[in-house]
Amino acid sequence: MTDISVEQAVRLLAIRDTPLSVDEVLAAIADPRIGGTCVFVGTVRDHDAGRGVNELGYDAHPNALKELRRVAEGVVAAHPGSVVAAVHRVGDLSVGEIAVVVGAAAPHRAEAFAACRQLIDDLKAEVPLWKHQRFADGSAEWVGAE
Amino acid sequence: MTDISVEQAVRLLAIRDTPLSVDEVLAAIADPRIGGTCVFVGTVRDHDAGRGVNELGYDAHPNALKELRRVAEGVVAAHPGSVVAAVHRVGDLSVGEIAVVVGAAAPHRAEAFAACRQLIDDLKAEVPLWKHQRFADGSAEWVGAE
């Protein structure tokens, strides 16, 4: 696999308040040298810890995109030859809607899976985003802040 | 996660000689109880072990779909609460075309990744499919038969 610079390997990063598309991420990391592509899609579930969920709201800190880039560059550095993309939604989402799509492609599936998993794990740990859950019973809470 | 029978959890299995679609797999495993969906896409690479590849041909044994079902049921049994789908291509494919799409969805990403990885690993190990690589230099070989 010819060497790709870290910048080139990060194909698409976005945080936006319009519906997300898996195809967009797939297209961004398509590459003839690629044999395996792993994509993770996070969607709004209709329940959490036994409570019915109606809607989810996401807020982002202004640093979020900068932090997402740092995370993505960390992933491609840890997985040479991989190319990655990540898009995250902000605003109000109903059940079933896509909150995040991350993708990683590499010559072989082992790297694609490992890079994709690290990308979503590090995004969750290091990118300043917050999730506000609105329950069917009318109550609401910020996830992780209890 | 309410119990889904093994049969219900296997949403879509297909082996066909027409182009594959990631969306088809995503739609098949979409479910309001689902929070994480992991998809693996195998595409035809333009090289293998340093040799330029022009085209790939896939053959399937008549048992292939039956074996794919056995594999898929094994994955959902090993990952209760997950739902899966797998579609594989046969016939002649050019560089960049999709040869396989497998997907697994589950309440959380750890299960989704684990189920998806087992599905593609077991498919490769246990489903009677063969790959014929046609190189840029005019030579060709059946992968894994050397």
Added chain:
Amino acid sequence: MSRSVIVTLRYWAAAKEAAGLAEEQLSAGTLADALNAARARHAERPSFAQVLGRCSYLIDGDPVGARDHASIRLDEGARIEVLPPFAGG
């Protein structure tokens, strides 16, 4: 108390909800003083102190990380951002 300066606290997500406002100014010498002053000011809001205990902080955009809050002297007009645990994805 070391000499005090006027600083701004900017609250995000759960911290904003617990404080009942996005931003406020107060007088403090160190980061620890600022957080104590904020707790005192919002004493009547039960969840405020609890959420604050789980937050991470930026001062003028730089992460405070694990440094001891009492040892961080604040500059005049410092902007302290209060970030609850991240919950993306």
Added chain:
Amino acid sequence: MSRSVIVTLRYWAAAKEAAGLAEEQLSAGTLADALNAARARHAERPSFAQVLGRCSYLIDGDPVGARDHASIRLDEGARIEVLPPFAGG
């Protein structure tokens, strides 16, 4: 050699290419006999024996697995399928 029956060998993928044909009939008593007969018949094709050594087998649809080939007695008209290592995905 135990009593012989006429069996059919069906070759797939690399095995079909190495044999130069998809199917052939021959006389054999056990699975080992059948494979030896096939090797003899295709002795002039260099890669045949080599590919055969990497194959797995079905007899009338049932996998032979790791059973000893010499111990598997064939029925009249048995259908032996010769499967090279799988390479899907």
